[in-house]
Amino acid sequence: MNSDTVKNLFICQPGFEDLLGPELQNHGFQLLESRRGWVLTEGPDEDAPLCFAHLQLKGGKTVTAESINALAGQLLDLFLEQIKGKKLPDNWPLIFRFADGEKGLGQRVKSVEKEFRARLKKRMARLARTASADLPRGCGNVEGFFIFFTDFNSAYATSKLWNGGQRRMADDPAAPSRSYLKTEEAFVVMGREPVAGETVVDLGAAPGGWSYSAAKRGASVVGIDNGPMKGGALDHPLIEHRRDDAFKFMPASGETYDWLFCDLVEDPHHVMRLIEEWFENRHCRHFVINLKFGRADANSLLRKVLDPDGRLARHCSQLSVRHLFHDRDEFTLTGSIREA
Ligand SMILES: C[S@@+](CC[C@H](N)C(=O)[O-])C[C@H]1O[C@@H](n2cnc3c(N)ncnc32)[C@H](O)[C@@H]1O
Structure with a gap:
């Protein structure tokens, strides 16, 4: 040595x-x-x-x-x-x-x-x-x-x-899914979390674990999913559930949400193209995104995500990718978008 x-x-x-x-x-x-x-x-x-x-x-x-x-x-x-x-x-x-x-x-x-x-x-x-x-x-x-x-x-x-910041998180009996733990853990890795009055779009929201996690902190959430919300996310006054296709929902030009959450069970490259559009148009300031690598080559996907000139990283002032304690065949991107 x-x-x-x-x-x-x-x-x-x-x-x-x-x-x-x-x-x-x-x-x-x-x-x-x-x-x-x-x-x-x-x-x-x-x-x-x-x-x-x-x-x-x-x-x-x-x-x-x-x-x-x-x-x-x-x-x-x-x-x-x-x-x-x-x-x-x-x-x-x-x-x-x-x-x-x-x-x-x-x-x-x-x-x-x-x-x-x-x-x-x-x-x-x-x-x-x-x-x-x-x-x-x-x-x-x-x-x-x-x-x-x-x-x-x-x-x-x-x-x-x-x-790396990963750790087992405590469950909340009102949380509608185990997925709730992922976003709770992501906030620890990031050292930042939604606060009262902030706005969130949650793509692939149902049954509502991530939406619930933001709403319990006082943030207003638009949750996009054709599936039903459940538990603490069902009829939550701060969660507006839209039964829509996440790939068709795009904010108007100049419209910015404080947070983008995305937990779609979809091909990760397809999700990256959608996210790029959000980042490029600065429709969010911070993000928590899960990419499900499934049987795809996780390390080659990781390299694409972290490539400083690639689709996502070039728009970010901060970007971390972690395989969380609560993640399965997926990893979680957290970070912030570079100011214009
Ligand atoms: C892993 S679940 C999300 C769990 C959620 N984050 C939670 O905490 O409860 C994935 C969701 O993505 C939704 N989904 C998949 N493709 C979608 C699409 N094109 N538009 C909207 N939702 C979609 C599914 O209906 C499913 O509810």
Whole structure:
């Protein structure tokens, strides 16, 4: 490994490592090992705009031992080495995670974590007291200590992490669909959400999860879908449901909505052409858009979306694409349109 490359461990939604691998290769990372939910790489020590990665554990080391005590001891040594000269803030994240599907691994990690915390408390009581078991909300680089167990005897650990912002969201009993969770999660990634008085168009709105998510914040929504609204979106005073074809609905020239939501189960290229028209004519200021890649090549679609000269990105002042915790065979675009 030369001085310009580091080892990184990337964590994705279990089952999507075969999409994360090629995405990482496109960004110049060399794949070293990959199993369900994670990929270990060697590659450039720089940030990449990743979609399928939820977390990037940066420039860490692998610790290997057979006993709980030895693992906890080695992890503590690594922690002390990595934080030397650094001042961790209150609520610094101390995060233990483990590979999906390894029977009994969760219990093992719990025991190592308990032993690690006990040892840390003995050595540095204040640091032990101020640790948080949660990651901060939103996306970006975070300092703390992050440990990922790839199997019973091996853990990859580091003090530096990039967080894509994906996270499990809490359900709302009035939300008419599980899809509601996607837009709630998208707002966390974006660090922005609709506010009271803003206007939203929701293409492919039914049964109304996304519309409900905006309306519960006080935004006025026009939901376009031939299907019926349900639950909290049905007859909501801030949701106007239009039974129409999303491909035929286009605001008048000069008309701008604060938000465009789009969650159409349609060919993603077809949806991109529709969205381009919205962007080009500045009919929205911000957006949350799901593209369903289904059996299409997700990485080639991703490259098209992120191409700075392509249909969408060239109109955006900000654009992120993430495979959300609540996404299935789809990814979610969030961002804002460049001012004229
Ligand atoms: C995944 S669902 C949307 C779920 C919604 N976001 C929610 O939170 O409840 C996709 C919707 O797209 C709608 N749809 C597909 N093609 C459409 C079109 N051309 N015009 C309007 N709606 C369409 C379907 O009727 C379906 O209700």
